[in-house]
Amino acid sequence: MSSDNTIDSAAVKKVANLARLKVTEEQTATYGAQLSGIIGFVEQLSEVNTDNVEPLASVVDITLPPREDEVTDGNMQEEILANAPETLEGFFVVPKVVE
Numbered sequence: 001m002s003s004d005n006t007i008d009s010a011a012v013k014k015v016a017n018l019a020r021l022k023v024t025e026e027q028t029a030t031y032g033a034q035l036s037g038i039i040g041f042v043e044q045l046s047e048v049n050t051d052n053v054e055p056l057a058s059v060v061d062i063t064l065p066p067r068e069d070e071v072t073d074g075n076m077q078e079e080i081l082a083n084a085p086e087t088l089e090g091f092f093v094v095p096k097v098v099e
Helices: 009-018 025-045 077-081
Strands: none
Touching: 009 025
């Protein structure tokens, strides 16, 4: 990567290799420009003063009301198994996938 934040084709190929992606020469130029734009945006964010900002899990300052933890949809075995193409002794029958 050069000093003007443009990502060269060698860096794109290295990133693609690390991500196990196959890229063509044409894609290398396109992705280089896109990655350069992303890095430029991230560098802009580093200029923002966040000294007095507390870490947040969400930008919305609300508290969800608690609810009782209770089972509301149990005891429906027959209704659920009615959708299965094949059942046996109260369970779904599926094809064997391991020999």
